Amino acid sequence: MGAGHTHPLYVHEHSVVHHLPAHVKVVAVFTFTALVATAPREHLLAFAGATVALLIGLRVARVRLRFLLPRLAVVTPFLVGAVLLPFVASGPRTEVLGIPLAVEGLWGGFGIAARAILGASASLLLVATTEVPDLLRGLERLRAPRLLTQIAAFMVRYLEVIVGEVSRQRRAMTARGYDPRWLWQLRPLTAGLGVLFVRSYERGERVHAAMRARGFEGSMPVLLAERPAGARVWTVALALPAMMVVARIAAVLVHG
Amino acid sequence: MHAPDGFLTAPTAIVTGVLSAGAMAASIRASRPELDDDRIPLAGVTAAFVFAAQMVNFPVAAGTTGHLMGGALAAVLLGPSLGLLVVAVVVIVQAIGFADGGLTALGYNVFNMAVVTALGGWAVFRGLRRFLPATATGVTLAAFVASVASVVLSAMAFSLQWLFGASAAVPFDTVFTAMVGVHTLIGIGEGLVTAGVVAAVLAVRPDLVRGADGIDRAAGPAKLPRARFVLAAVAASLVVAIGVAQFAVDDPDGLERVAEDTGFIASAEEHALGSSVFADYATAGVENETVSLAIAGAVGTLVTLAVGTGLLLLVRDRRRGGAAAHAPTA
Numbered sequence: 001m002g003a004g005h006t007h008p009l010y011v012h013e014h015s016v017v018h019h020l021p022a023h024v025k026v027v028a029v030f031t032f033t034a035l036v037a038t039a040p041r042e043h044l045l046a047f048a049g050a051t052v053a054l055l056i057g058l059r060v061a062r063v064r065l066r067f068l069l070p071r072l073a074v075v076t077p078f079l080v081g082a083v084l085l086p087f088v089a090s091g092p093r094t095e096v097l098g099i100p101l102a103v104e105g106l107w108g109g110f111g112i113a114a115r116a117i118l119g120a121s122a123s124l125l126l127v128a129t130t131e132v133p134d135l136l137r138g139l140e141r142l143r144a145p146r147l148l149t150q151i152a153a154f155m156v157r158y159l160e161v162i163v164g165e166v167s168r169q170r171r172a173m174t175a176r177g178y179d180p181r182w183l184w185q186l187r188p189l190t191a192g193l194g195v196l197f198v199r200s201y202e203r204g205e206r207v208h209a210a211m212r213a214r215g216f217e218g219s220m221p222v223l224l225a226e227r228p229a230g231a232r233v234w235t236v237a238l239a240l241p242a243m244m245v246v247a248r249i250a251a252v253l254v255h256g
Numbered sequence: 257m258h259a260p261d262g263f264l265t266a267p268t269a270i271v272t273g274v275l276s277a278g279a280m281a282a283s284i285r286a287s288r289p290e291l292d293d294d295r296i297p298l299a300g301v302t303a304a305f306v307f308a309a310q311m312v313n314f315p316v317a318a319g320t321t322g323h324l325m326g327g328a329l330a331a332v333l334l335g336p337s338l339g340l341l342v343v344a345v346v347v348i349v350q351a352i353g354f355a356d357g358g359l360t361a362l363g364y365n366v367f368n369m370a371v372v373t374a375l376g377g378w379a380v381f382r383g384l385r386r387f388l389p390a391t392a393t394g395v396t397l398a399a400f401v402a403s404v405a406s407v408v409l410s411a412m413a414f415s416l417q418w419l420f421g422a423s424a425a426v427p428f429d430t431v432f433t434a435m436v437g438v439h440t441l442i443g444i445g446e447g448l449v450t451a452g453v454v455a456a457v458l459a460v461r462p463d464l465v466r467g468a469d470g471i472d473r474a475a476g477p478a479k480l481p482r483a484r485f486v487l488a489a490v491a492a493s494l495v496v497a498i499g500v501a502q503f504a505v506d507d508p509d510g511l512e513r514v515a516e517d518t519g520f521i522a523s524a525e526e527h528a529l530g531s532s533v534f535a536d537y538a539t540a541g542v543e544n545e546t547v548s549l550a551i552a553g554a555v556g557t558l559v560t561l562a563v564g565t566g567l568l569l570l571v572r573d574r575r576r577g578g579a580a581a582h583a584p585t586a
Contacts, residue, residue, distance in 0.1 A: 009354065026352070030359050037262035037269070037360040074356050075260050085424050108424025112263060116358070119261025123355035132353045139352070147284050147296070151345045154300020155307060156353070162308040190449045194456020197305050197333075201464060204301035211297070 009071065011128040016236060017061035018129045021229045022138025024237040029126040031241035036118045039248060041111030043255050049247020050118050054125065057240050063128045071124055075116040082116075085109035122240075132156050154204075162200050169196065258350065259365055261358030268421025273363025279371045279567065280344055286337035286570050299334065303342045306330055309449070310346070325410065327373020328403035329450045332381055332395075332467035333457070336570045340374035364417055372413045372559065375566025377406030381467055382569055392458045395468045400451035407443030409562050411435040412555045432555070 017025070032053070039046040058068065086105040093100040130138070133156070140149045169192050173179070178188065208216075306326035326346070331339035344366050350356040357365045381402035388394035415432040422428075457464055462471070 033261055033359045037358070038266045071355070074258075078260050078263070085426070105424065108426075112260075112423055115262025116260035119358045119360065120355055123351070123359055127353060127355050132349075135353055145280075145284055147287075148280075148341065148345055148348075150296050151299045151303055151342060152349050154297050155303035155345060155349065158301050158304035159307055162304050166308055190452020191456055193309060193449060194453040196308075197302075197453055198457055198460050198464070200301050200305055201298065201461070204298050208297040 009124065009127045010131055011061075011063050011067060013062045013129070015060060015062045015129070017057070017125075020129075020233060020237050021141075022130050022134040023141040024138075024229050024233055025126055025130055026135070026138050026142065028237040028240050029122050031238075032244050033119045033122050035241060035244040035248060036122070037115050039115075039251070040255075041107050041114070043248070043251035045254050046244075046247045046251035047114045047118065049250065050244055053240055053243035053247065054118065054121050056243070057125055058121075061125060061129050063125060067128070068121060068124055072117060072120055075120050078116050079113050082109035082113040085112070158200065158204065161203065162196065165196055165199060258347075258357030258369075259361045261360050263358070263361055263423055264364055264417055265421035265423060266360075268417050269360055269363045271363070272367040272417065276344070276363055276366040276371055279375070280341060280366075282567065282570065283337035283340045286573075287335075287341065290335075290338075299338055299342055302330060302334055303345050306343060307346045307349075324446055324449055325369050325373050325407060327370055327410075328377030328381065328399065328406040328446070329453060331374045331378040332399045332402070332450070332454055333465055335466040335573075336374055336378035336566055339378070340370055343370035343374055346370075364414070368410045368413050368417075372410045372563055373403075373406040375570070376409040376559070376562035377402045377566075378467075378569060379562050379565035380405045383565075385467075390471045392455070392462070392468070392471060395458065395465065395471055396451050396455045399454040399467070400447040403450035404440075404443040404447040405562075407439050407446050408436060409559055411439035413559050416556055416559065 032050075036047075036050050039050075058065070085108045086101040092103050094103050094106075095101075126135075133153070136149050136153050136156070139152075140146065173188070173192070306324070306329070309324045309326060325343070327339065327343045329339075330342045333339065334342060347357065347366050347369050348362060351359055351362055351365065381398050384398035384401055385394065388398050412432075412435075415428065415435050418426075418431045419428045422431075454465060454468075458468060462468055
């Protein structure tokens with residue numbers, strides 16, 4: 001938290017991908033993910049194609065695998081489930097190294113794992129190359145309701161304040177020799193959360209009063225009018241889902 | 257509970273996506289009159305609070321932690337419509353801005369974590385407030401039960417979606433038992449957190465609790481209801497009864513826990529019933545058709561009833577309370 005105001009998932013670079021407008025990237029990544037999530041799990045070629053497309057995307061964006069891989073930990077618990085599936089699913093079985101594994105479970109596990117990893121990687125590619133305020137403006141350009149993007153904008157703005165408050169509270173608690181971690185110690189934890197809420201709320205009220213005093217009337221002023229995204233920009237961004245479309249078609253041709 | 261991409265089938269994702277979008281659109285319409293002036297920053301603070309609170313993992317059983325979903329809490333604090341939107345924003349930003357939960361899984365993630373918890377929780381909360389005394393203690397207790405119910409309803413909704421859109425051959429009964437079992441425990445944790453926060457806010461700034469309108473403030477600050485401690489004791493003994501040994505691995509959250517655990521339970525059943533039962537097993541999700549469908553039907557009715565009641569309350573309050581919504585705070 002101490003290191004400036006950049007997002008922990010953002011990679012500061014000046015690649016082509018970083019310079020693409022946020023809303024174009026959101027559309028591209030969403031289309032790509034939808035194509036991955038709907039690919040039949042028997043179409044191995046489609047998943048291979050998705051992997052290649054993502055690797056190319058990461059390379060162009062200058063996001064290193066060393067950065068990406070640890071952050072895929074978000075999906076690990078689901079991967080554990082996927083690994084267990086072959087042992088527990090019902091249906092006909094096959095022998096691998098003398099261990100009976102359910103065919104259905106193997107496919108199911110593969111499907112869940114492949115889609116979860118590829119989907120999360122695509123999201124990470126988006127987040128690593130786009131700062132959150134830009135993302136929110138991008139969503140606004142995609143006609144997301146203003147109410148939602150504004151709540152989100154204020155949320156992101158207050159998040160670090162609240163996280164700071166939490167860590168101060170915790171430090172104060174541990175400094176006094178108290179480290180609640182069990183169910184019967186829940187009470188100080190919840191009382192702390194209650195105090196946290198009231199404090200943040202009152203801070204929000206003060207900030208809001210200050211904003212009103214400076215002429216805030218319900219929406220933030222736009223300083224720089226954004227240029228409309230040209231055809232070239234769209235072509236670059238949509239190359240990612242386009243590669244996936246090719247992979248899907250190839251998979252249909254090969255796997256039938 | 258943040259499911260990844262492709263965890264459920266595409267039709268499930270689309271149907272839940274349409275339902276979530278509909279509920280959010282209704283909420284936006286419903287909360288417009290009260291947002292005319294300037295409550296957006298305050299909604300933003302609450303969203304940040306829920307976001308931060310979701311990062312605080314609280315212990316459920318030895319080795320298992322749960323995190324707040326916050327739907328019931330947000331609904332009690334801000335009212336159902338704004339509460340729903342706040343949690344929906346949290347889930348959406350986590351998916352788009354933090355790669356937590358799949359982009360194409362947003363339909364069911366928003367539905368289970370925001371729509372069901374906020375509307376279902378609000379329906380239970382309002383129902384309970386009719387019977388409980390209009391005091392801070394009554395509101396706190398209602399908030400506790402409502403948020404336990406909201407988490408269980410959310411788990412039920414997920415199991416139902418699994419019935420229709422399973423991506424792997426784990427039967428509905430197994431998923432249902434495991435999901436609802438684990439989430440009852442998580443729900444008790446969530447309930448205690450919600451009750452604690454509501455009690456603390458009621459004691460300091462009762463005007464910030466939308467769900468506490470019409471309470472008797474002369475009754476003094478919220479005293480800790482004895483019932484909460486009784487329930488906590490029941491919860492603790494439940495944990496012991498279910499068996500601490502089951503929860504031995506890392507510290508995954510509820511759905512993740514189930515994703516791991518269903519495996520063991522399924523294999524246990526398989527040994528008990530013999531593999532022949534599964535020989536012509538075709539549909540992922542339905543094992544014993546009669547029982548499964550009976551449970552699924554009952555659960556479906558329950559979830560629909562709770563969410564429907566919440567939505568109805570939301571719309572009715574809006575029609576009736578156009579003026580009341582403008583009532584000044586403090």
